[in-house]
Amino acid sequence: MTASSKKNVVVFRELPPDQLARLQAAHHVVVADPKRDLAAFQAALPTAHGLIGSSYPVDAALLDRAPQLEVISSVSVGVDNYALAELHTRGIVLCHTPGVLDETVADTVFALLMATSRRVVELANLVREGRWDKNIGEDLFGFDVHGKTIGLLGFGRIGQAIARRAALGFGMPVLYHARRPVDLAAQAPELQGHATHTPLNDLLARADFVVAMLPLSDATRGMIDAQLFAAMKPGAVFINGGRGATVNEAALLAALDSGHLRAAGLDVFAKEPLPMDSALRTHPRVTPLPHIGSATHETRHAMAELATTNLLQALAGERPAAVYDTAAV
Ligand SMILES: NC(=O)c1ccc[n+]([C@@H]2O[C@H](COP(=O)([O-])OP(=O)(O)OC[C@H]3O[C@@H](n4cnc5c(N)ncnc54)[C@H](O)[C@@H]3O)[C@@H](O)[C@H]2O)c1
Numbered sequence: 287m288t289a290s291s292k293k294n295v296v297v298f299r300e301l302p303p304d305q306l307a308r309l310q311a312a313h314h315v316v317v318a319d320p321k322r323d324l325a326a327f328q329a330a331l332p333t334a335h336g337l338i339g340s341s342y343p344v345d346a347a348l349l350d351r352a353p354q355l356e357v358i359s360s361v362s363v364g365v366d367n368y369a370l371a372e373l374h375t376r377g378i379v380l381c382h383t384p385g386v387l388d389e390t391v392a393d394t395v396f397a398l399l400m401a402t403s404r405r406v407v408e409l410a411n412l413v414r415e416g417r418w419d420k421n422i423g424e425d426l427f428g429f430d431v432h433g434k435t436i437g438l439l440g441f442g443r444i445g446q447a448i449a450r451r452a453a454l455g456f457g458m459p460v461l462y463h464a465r466r467p468v469d470l471a472a473q474a475p476e477l478q479g480h481a482t483h484t485p486l487n488d489l490l491a492r493a494d495f496v497v498a499m500l501p502l503s504d505a506t507r508g509m510i511d512a513q514l515f516a517a518m519k520p521g522a523v524f525i526n527g528g529r530g531a532t533v534n535e536a537a538l539l540a541a542l543d544s545g546h547l548r549a550a551g552l553d554v555f556a557k558e559p560l561p562m563d564s565a566l567r568t569h570p571r572v573t574p575l576p577h578i579g580s581a582t583h584e585t586r587h588a589m590a591e592l593a594t595t596n597l598l599q600a601l602a603g604e605r606p607a608a609v610y611d612t613a614a615v
Pocket residue numbers: 363364365384385387391439440441442443444445463464465466499500501502503505506527528529553554577578579580
């Protein structure tokens with residue numbers, strides 16, 4: 287890399303040292319997290335050719351401050367933080383991290399299935415708090431996971447990884463709702479005979495576990511509302527591993543409080559971190575997690591590595607490994 291071909295990169299969320307070093311070897315790098323030092327971040331934008339980071343909204347006003355921007359590399363698979371149409375209009379490439387986190391996020395979702403149905407957190411607290419003074423009674427029994435029907439809202443990369451665990455590990459029939467049926471023979475032959483594309487209301491009426499693994503878009507914002515909760519089987523468990531804003535949280539609380547839903551396991555919320563006054567934080571039948579779907583050492587490193595590769599490729603004028611098609615929105 288010659289001095290003249292070096293470009294200006296702004297790292298707006300911490301990267302592992304080895305990935306930061308890859309960027310620094312090739313380009314001029316400024317590390318500026320807008321949540322810690324907004325002024326430093328904004329000062330770096332006018333000359334930035336590339337941005338890399340996550341969990342920060344990139345809107346038209348921010349893009350106006352960055353007239354030289356060529357590429358944004360998100361260290362996430364979800365792209366709901368980015369003004370997609372603006373990026374398309376301005377010819378700015380958007381990269382993300384599909385694939386490398388599928389199995390880890392599916393593990394997290396399964397942890398929520400197990401925790402909600404077997405009351406893991408509630409019963410661990412009983413032991414911790416010194417309340418295990420006799421054998422537990424039926425009032426604290428759980429609900430089997432194996433053999434139950436799972437209904438997936440969203441059957442993409444991660445939805446299919448959840449389906450593999452459910453069908454092949456736990457003997458669960460899989461129903462799914464997606465924008466279009468998946469060609470299982472070509473894309474997921476191991477799920478042939480196990481997973482069925484199902485009309486939404488039919489899925490909701492039959493599933494013991496309804497698992498949302500949807501991206502957030504204009505079409506999915508607030509999609510899981512009072513009507514959908516009412517259509518779920520009485521006693522169903524609801525799990526959300528996609529994005530919080532796909533759910534109407536007041537409607538979810540009402541479905542829990544009426545006893546219609548057995549429990550909910552949530553990794554994502556409409557507002558994150560979850561506000562202290564949210565009833566979801568302390569509800570006895572909600573297992574809340576702090577958006578940890580992909581949060582293992584191995585997977586977060588793999589995401590950072592892919593995002594760094596994407597950025598380096600784009601700045602070198604090559605097609606990055608994982609480009610998000612902003613024209614498709
Ligand atoms: N909790 C976490 O930490 C975590 C981690 C990774 C991803 N996610 C979220 O999960 C989402 C899904 O990731 P993926 O890699 O599986 O994506 P994907 O693009 O492979 O799959 C998305 C699925 O949703 C379906 N879908 C999209 N819009 C729909 C609509 N309007 N109605 C019905 N179905 C619709 C698609 O048909 C597809 O089946 C991400 O966009 C991200 O928001 C969360």
